[in-house]
Amino acid sequence: xxxxxxxxxxxxxxxxxxxxxxxxxxxxxxxxxxxxxxxxxxxxxxxxxxxxxxxxxxxxxxxxxxxxxxxxxxxxxxxxxxxxxxxxxxxxxxxxxxxxxxxxxxxxxxxxxxxxxxxxxxxxxxxxxxxxxxxxxxxxxxxxxxxxxxxxxxxxxxxxxxxxxxxxxxxxxxxxxxxx
Numbered sequence: 001x002x003x004x005x006x007x008x009x010x011x012x013x014x015x016x017x018x019x020x021x022x023x024x025x026x027x028x029x030x031x032x033x034x035x036x037x038x039x040x041x042x043x044x045x046x047x048x049x050x051x052x053x054x055x056x057x058x059x060x061x062x063x064x065x066x067x068x069x070x071x072x073x074x075x076x077x078x079x080x081x082x083x084x085x086x087x088x089x090x091x092x093x094x095x096x097x098x099x100x101x102x103x104x105x106x107x108x109x110x111x112x113x114x115x116x117x118x119x120x121x122x123x124x125x126x127x128x129x130x131x132x133x134x135x136x137x138x139x140x141x142x143x144x145x146x147x148x149x150x151x152x153x154x155x156x157x158x159x160x161x162x163x164x165x166x167x168x169x170x171x172x173x174x175x176x177x178x179x180x
Contacts (some may be wrong), residue, residue, distance in 0.1 A: 007162035008043030089131035
């Protein structure tokens with residue numbers, strides 16, 4: 001069996017689409033996914049399955065979660081290898097603790113290096129980069145309120161993304177490796 005993580009978009013944010021993690025875990029188990037574990041309230045679910053196609057898993061999850069929790073579920077799924085590759089691709093700036101760092105997981109619809117050009121960043125206070133399946137975004141902590149990436153949710157592309165901070169991304173990979 002392969003180990004995956006599902007990133008659920010738009011749950012437990014701002015009082016919308018409230019889903020208890022115990023209920024989310026149960027939903028995954030009812031879909032016959034194995035060794036299901038949730039991590040923090042923002043919708044990170046680690047699980048195992050024999051299904052090898054992430055887009056097929058995403059479609060299955062979106063349909064079942066939409067029905068069960070009565071909302072328009074949007075899910076991005078990554079394999080353990082994809083997550084490990086993401087960690088290996090972290091830019092050098094991610095080591096600078098005076099900057100805030102996010103990993104923006106992007107759907108297959110946006111998965112190309114041209115996606116970076118869709119964001120007009122302020123080069124003096126923020127940086128953006130691409131690796132397969134992700135954008136890496138960093139902003140100077142003292143200037144973060146001036147960054148253009150804080151307006152990410154107003155972009156049409158936002159519906160095809162799921163943002164996790166650096167520490168959450170690392171912890172998810174650590175939890176995925178524990179399945180070995």
